[in-house]
Amino acid sequence: MTVIAELFSGFSLGAKEKKNRQELEAFLNSPRVEILLHDLETADHYALIVKRLKAKGRPIPTNDIWIAANAMKHGLALYSFDNHFEEIEGLLLLSALRNGA
Numbered sequence: 001m002t003v004i005a006e007l008f009s010g011f012s013l014g015a016k017e018k019k020n021r022q023e024l025e026a027f028l029n030s031p032r033v034e035i036l037l038h039d040l041e042t043a044d045h046y047a048l049i050v051k052r053l054k055a056k057g058r059p060i061p062t063n064d065i066w067i068a069a070n071a072m073k074h075g076l077a078l079y080s081f082d083n084h085f086e087e088i089e090g091l092l093l094l095s096a097l098r099n100g101a
Contacts, residue, residue, distance in 0.1 A: 001037060002066045004028070036070050045069035049088055060084040 046069040077092040
């Protein structure tokens with residue numbers, strides 16, 4: 001849900017909010033899409049990520065910690081162009097993106 005909230009926020013600041021929301025909602029209604037919610041296990045991953053990042057002195061945005069925690073909970077790779085995700089130990093990142101492709 002964190003990613004969806006970030007998208008809705010971005011849409012609200014743009015000129016095509018209604019169109020963008022309609023397209024996203026159509027995508028989310030696809031039978032191939034599953035929305036992953038946060039739970040206690042996700043919160044445990046979140047806490048561990050925060051602890052490790054603080055120990056390294058490498059904070060990242062809170063929403064990105066939630067996104068990483070949810071990916072880790074479900075054993076999923078994360079697709080992002082944000083380099084700071086590389087700071088998260090144990091997070092699977094798609095290698096092409098990590099190499100700047």
